[in-house]
Amino acid sequence: MQQENLVEYGARRVIITITAIFCALLEIVDTTIVNVALNDMRGNMGATLSEIGWVITAYAIGNVIVVPMTSWLSQQFGRRNYFAVSIVIFTISSFLCGNASALWELVLFRFIQGLGGGALLVTSQTIITESYPPEKRGMAQAIYGLGVIIGPTLGPPLGGYIVDNFAWPYIFYINIPIGVIATLLTLQFVRSPKYAEKKSANEIDWWGIGFLAMAVGSLQYVLERGQEDDWFNDTTILVLGITAVLGFFFFVWRELVYKNPIVELRVLKNSNLRVGTLLSFLLGFGLYGSTFIIPLYTQGLLGWTATQSGMLMIPAALMTAFMMPLIGKLLEKGIPNQYLVAGGMVVFFVYSFWGYKIITPDTGADDFFWMLMARGIGMGMLFIPITALSLSTLKGQQIGQGAAFTGMMRQLGGSFGVALITTFVSRRNELHRMDLVSKLDTNNPDVINRVNSAASMWASKGMDSRTALGSAYKGLEYSIIKQATVLSYMDVFLYLGILFLICVPFVLMVKSNKQQGKLDASAMH
Known part of the structure; x- marks a missing residue:
């Protein structure tokens, strides 16, 4: 299969890269931009706190269901068409979200928006990876990583600004012009690889789709709602927990025996991808967990506004942006991925331990600055090497399948992180x-x-x-309650840091592929 014809040059590559990053950004900003608007939505819709939480949960469930299927859907419909249709679905459902007048209407449109959005994240990564020649792949991942790391940080300040100065529907309307431009650019510039024959309707792995949706949908619900509903003491959570386990069991069995599986699990035979998938889970855990806990602490305990706590995260995001190209260059010079990942984990431990040390009932904004800078450096050192390590020895079609696995694990890692942190904080509080x-x-x-x-x-x-x-x-x-809450947050920082530190020796044990440069180059031809 000739793959090299997808490599682009000059202005065309720049346009494709910008389009793909904007789409990834759209998706990720929308994951966190809603957080700061929940109060206003709740007031408008007359919803309870746990009901309005569904606005976030529905989006996450839609996301997690579609991400593993993106590689297969790209093959069915052609990557360019699938990508363009996903942007259209995302844009139209953004408009419908802004127009929703009832809570469950909004939740439904958020779910559809999540289905469109999940595709944007993974497909944009595959498009960028394949548009660059193999020796520039590290830089390609760096460029993509900018969007993924800055996205969660941009959401809250942007959301805070829009809610404070306009009204909450505008956090959805802001997607519309970007979506329209991205669709036009995609249709004009993005090319689809030549895939094997499309499957006829009766060859489609409908059971696989069903088991996958059942498993990840139930798991995401359990993670998002568990703490609020008292985990397995609640019948719904218990039933869905069992459904998730059975769903995963049957899904794995089905994919391994069916000749045209919806998710190609055999690609996990690649040891680099296996390690990369686990590391992506950990990265999601740390990235979303720490993005989640700091606004909670600053708004809940220090009484900051949404905009103030959003702005706090911006210098760190810029630091990550600054780190990304540097790390890309280091990878091009041949520094092994696992050294950079181990270094990033140590820096992330430093950030967490720093957080553990400085948190008090009245910590000032200045105290956070250098600690969050450390987080920015750590995230920059983790993201690209993990992605590059995962995809480094995959070829052709496998790149998309590998990107789907790492994307799904990053999302699930984030959901596990937020669920465990919420539970941990309330237990430690007590x-x-x-x-x-x-x-x-x-x-x-x-x-x-x-x-x-x-x-x-x-x-x-x-x-x-x-x-x-x-x-x-x-x-x-x-x-007393305030002091107990501070102590709980201190525990979160300490344990998050220790978790990353424990992983360092395991990362260093990953075998470096001496031929990676050569392998990488040949893998794409």
């Missing part, structure tokens, strides 16, 4: 609260003085002595 309360001695002169001075302050504002005393105790309870 523990720390009990611990702090047990150390409070009501006969201790310091405690008595604190309560009395607070009571007399309330009394001076015109309260009767009994109510003033009650308010003083409430204030004490509030400061």
Whole structure:
């Protein structure tokens, strides 16, 4: 199969690259831009907090279902057509989301938007990879990585700005002009590889599609809603947990025995891809987990606005952007991927440990600056080498299949990260609260003085002595809860860092492929 004819040069390559990155950005920004608008949506739609959470959950479920199928769908319809149709679906559903008047209508359109969006992420990666000659692949991954890493960070400040100055539907309307331009550029410039015969309808792996949707859809629901619904004590969560396990079992069995599988699992025989898939999961865990926890802490405990906590993340994102081309160059010079990944993990540990050290009930914005810079450097060192390692020894059609695996694992890693962190924080909160309360001695002169001075302050504002005393105790309870929450966030940072540090020796044990440069070049021809 002649693959080299997909390599582009000059202005054409630039246009294809920009189009693909914009599409990846659209998809990722939309994952996080909604977070800051949830309160406004809730007010408008008269929804509860757990109901409005579905706006995020539905999108994630749509995303995770379609990502593993993208390689197969590209072959069925031709990559260019599939990519263009995905952009159109994404753009139209963005318009419908902005126009939705009822909650479940919005949730449905978000699910459809997720189906369109999942394709954008993986297909844009494949298009960029194949548009560059093999020796420039590291740089191609660096360019793609810019979009993927900056996206989650751009979402909250952009969302905050739009919500503060306009209205929440505009966070969806902003996609429309970009979507229209991207569709036109795709149809004009992107080319499809020549694939083998398309499958007829009766050869299509419908069972595989069904099992996959059942497995990842149920798993995503369990992860997103678990903590809120008390995990497996809730019947729905329990049933869906079992459904996910059975779905995955039957899906794997079906894909291995069927002659035209929807997801080519055999591509995982490639050891680099196997390692890369696990590392992508870990990257998603760290990337989305840390993007999730910092706004929670700054908005919930420090009382910042959405825009303020969004802006906090921007310098770190720029740092990552600055790192990406440098890392791309280092890879082109032949520095082994696993050294860079191990270095990135150590830097990520430094960032987490730093976070563990500086978090207090009143940490200032300046204290975060260098810590988040470390995160920016760490993410830059992790993203490209992991992607390059995963796809380095794949050829032709396998590139798309490999990109689909790493993309799905990154998304699932993010969902696991957010679910585990949410659960962990609420469990640790309870523990720390009990611990702090047990150390409070009501006969201790310091405690008595604190309560009395607070009571007399309330009394001076015109309260009767009994109510003033009650308010003083409430204030004490509030400061205990605040302190317990800070301690829980400290634990999250510490354990996240340790998790990354533990992985370093395993990454260094990955065998370096001495012939990688040669293999890489021949793999694409």
